[in-house]
Amino acid sequence: MSVSEQKVELRKILRAKRKNIEFKLEKDRAIAKAFTELPAYQNAEQIFLYMSKQEEVDTEWIWNCAMKDGKEVLSPYCPPNSAEMQFYLVTDKSKLVKSEFGVLEPNPAQAEQKPVKETSICIVPGLSFTEEGFRLGYGKGYYDRFLALHKIFSIGFCYDELLSDSLPVNTFDQRVNMVLTDKKVMTVKGL
Template structure:
């Protein structure tokens, strides 16, 4: 486990040290790839994280999904390490709660896991086989087996 922690620290340091212009270019390229992808174009209900700090920026994807009439849900962290998808209709539905990350407010309805077509998942690193290294909380590791949705891991 110590090796994963050291790898996480090194990857986070590398992200922080990446030139901001290069990071913006990477974010734009990933955003375009997602927006042009068949899974995104055909999805009706999108589960997406709200990016913070050096994470791959999802704000343009979130905006596109809301403006194009997709149903959008974001994670709400509940006690016991459970992540619950909740619908939002605009970014105004978000409040800063768990871990200082904006998430759906208490008024936002829960989404049925089977209604989600596409999950956009953050990662520090991933393999071509789809194995991901997250931030260490295990939230997505517990969440993903519960939904049959197509998954796209956003990583650079």
């Protein structure tokens, strides 16, 4: 079985497992609290933050906290028929629009792009992560391409019970610098 086929099968298993996460609200809040207590967050000028769907680690509290703390919050926009992901400043969530994937994203006609700053942090969604910073995403490769182009400190959000000892990996898969769960903070060595 190829790496791509292994990933497809694993995504099915992990999506089903994630749908049955118990105490999701408490776990989401624990992840958000741990994130906002990190020195990396406190020193960051910009937070590259995905707008979570219902089953993902919720980012609403983080968005609110970052806005209150005077940070720039940028969210991804994936142009139709493109493999590229762009980030736009989000100051008003009511201006977000639903994408073809059902994700809220900025409208590029009404939002501003900003260059990545040295103190920026990118929050990376995923179904599962390893302690080595590898992730199983949703299969489109958007974050892998973005992280390959931008040297930005990246943190993967994951429920502790969805951590994996190992994951199938392709040569283009990018590792995150840190993995944050509802129970631990793991800094990835060698990055």
